[in-house]
Amino acid sequence: MARQAPNDLLRALLDEAGITGSALAKAVNTLAAAEGMELHYTRTSVAKWLTGSRPAPPVAHLVAEVLTRRLGRTVPVEATGLIPQTGGQPGGQAVPKGATSPDAMLASLASQDADPQRNPALHRAPYTVAASPPAWDDVHDPKPLRATESPRRRAGRREVTALRTMTATYARLLEAHGGAQARTALATYLAHDAGAWLALNTTEATHRLLLTETAELTCLLARMSADSTHHGLAQRYFHLSAGMAAEAGNRSLYAIVLRATSAHAHQLGRRRTGMDQAAYDATPDSASPATRAYLLVQLALGLAHTGEPHQARRYLAQAEEHHARATEENRPFADYPRAGLDFQRAQVLLALDGPEPAITALRASLLHRPTQAHRSRALTHIQLAQLHLYTGHMEEASAHVHPCLEHASYLHSPLVRQHLLSLHTQLSAHRRHDPARRALREIRATLNTQFVPPKSRT
Template identity: 45%
Template sequence: MARHQPNRQLALLLDEAEWNPAELARAVNALGKAQGLRLRYDRTSVAHWLTGSRPRPPVPDLVAAAFSRRTERLVTAQETGLSRPGQAADDLPLASGAGDDDAAHRLTILARTDADPARRSQLTRGVYSLRAVESPAWDSERPAPRRPRSSHSRVSAEEVGALREMCQIFADLMERHGGAHARAALASYLTDDTARLLAAPAESALRRELFTLAAQLTHVLARMTMDAGHPGLAQGYFTTALGLASEADDRRMYAITLRAMSLQALQLGFHEKASQLADTAIDAGRHADPATRAFLLSQSAVTHAHAGQRRRAVADLAAAESQFDRATRKAGPFDAYPRAGLDYQSGRTLLALGDAEQAARSLATSAAARGDHQRRSGALTHARLAATLLSLGRLEESCVHWNAFLDQYLSLRLVLADDALTYLRRSLYRYRDQPHAAAVLHRARSLTRTAPASSKGRRTGPPR
């Protein structure tokens, strides 16, 4: 489309969505804010788009996402008429889905680019894409990948064991310090050690374990990238983890990653997509062990609660409790599901259903069970509980939990903690004349961070 030719595609989408230009601009600004972008579009901006001008990437993808949410169908950036040839976000190595023929190769490209500070912005400027998670269902009849064999020696059990240890180490680091800490180190590890092993020949059973561990490490990096505030890149790692789990023929790991993708979609406000991903995760993991089933069902409960489906949410939560009671207690980042995690999900579900009193009880139980090694989870649980108690008018109790959140804040690097701190300051400001609130506000104002996870322009609602 020529620059000054009217954008009829965009006009038709506005008619379908029953939006005026100002409403589209507000929707795009809100989506950008949820992904860490500070946008200030208004009806004049959309009027310029309608006459043929095109915003820079990743705005066309945000416009497409806004229309997708409004019309409840997938709208691509190309359909908006705003994408320039060769400049769509889909040209980045982020937009491929779980059906990639060679997930190991894709992981190497992503991680190598991410580990290079000079090239990282190529990835971090990408935004979350509904297109990338359009069809993530498990394919039981997928063809075996064809990968050229390298000249390296065969993979040993000891090397696979080292991968397992590194997965535990990075998962622990994320839980203790937040995912923005040491994220680049994991990208480098995947680029060097892991990529070398994935390219080497290995005995069949060992190869499957190797790809499962690579999927787990990639999954951890995806979650760390979420913590760092790069949702598009995080999505790229999640879809790569799906591909690796598929090559490992590991339905359980595939389902666990879909569950994390549901969480990401929910955090970004794509409630319908979050529910779809949660349902697909349950289907993929229908033969999994009870602990995994409880883990999957608890996320399904949250998504159905946000969708206003009370009966399904309550049923999912009851099923999660039943599966949890049957579970064998294990250790490991992808084997254990602590009681505190289920209580936290119960609290989130009850909050979404409008039962703040009962939600506060579940969140309080979860917070009490978090140990010092669970700083990330503990801090976010205390923040959500504090916000819930404040909504119930229980200011003094709320301040107790805000203080517990602040106890951990400086040791954590993740945007959700920064968002929670911003919400603390804003929500307690009207109580600044109350001694408990004044003390918390004074403490919150005194906190500084030497290298914060960027939260500029992000949403500042209640902790998620």
């Protein structure tokens, strides 16, 4: 048996970063926990990697991410010496030969995602701070688009309408039942139906519409993946969605996807203020008031967290002004509901002024939120309970637990489960109080009965 070659690449990176094997193992375990994985690597594990052994996916990507943050520069996963040089995508999945356009890469990624034999590695892929969506000018080509010709069929209004209907359907599913409900079905649809339609012969205008609608569905799949806590996979779908929006020449949608990508990073505690600004800067003059409000309130949130309160308040006020002029279109990616603006306003006010004004804004959000929006209502009640706990109002905090669990009972949402576990931990510090004890019992009962994941089929 051939002897393994020492991993000099990894050793050089550890020396450059000034980090020990024990510290690297601890950092990898911590990063994995933030991504919903449970790893138990030790100094001995790192010593084995240095002698040439390779960990299972996606550990190499976690190592690259730890070193990227430590060194302040991008460390490609290949530079760790922990994967074969032909790999490269999170989860050990390589982009197939010829899959260079965003829609071709989407078809490949969604096919892997829909395959139960191949998707576990994708689902464990970590979120990568160093990765960014494609720049508009890197994708958008002002030359006329040409779809691949097919002698049998042409794509037209029927396919565009079908994609638009699917977007509305899955947007409702996400809100009513959570991201883990039918997420794989959407991946399958994008891999096969949508991918096939993009390859049909059609007019340039129709092809751009098909790209736009597919980009919207891909952004929705990214949100469903994030709600399923597949954060690295969600990041890749967001980036592909931005690429397709640029390929379609749709600047408004491109800006919307950048904003959604940034919001995902904010939720994970990896704030991307530069992306908030890039989304706003990408907005065309023709953007609707609803789109402008959606972009401005996220920009306000980023500035609130980076110590620019005056700018944050200015952009928040502008978001309110644009939203007041918006007209309801009753279509995903065209509307920005008042409940969404109030929820985001609460996040800005929490960063600027503390919990009390945030609580008022969250209550306003609930007043405007449809009853069947179980996911958003559950998350809003959880945050209200947490803020009331923070301000020392135990009775008010406990009062939000029951309605939260009522909505959670409809959901297949690992993200909601994570937030409930966090609330349970916070309430545990007050278990001597009767309201807290009752709330803890209710949460435990719900976690034990409502969030049991289905067994994988083999």
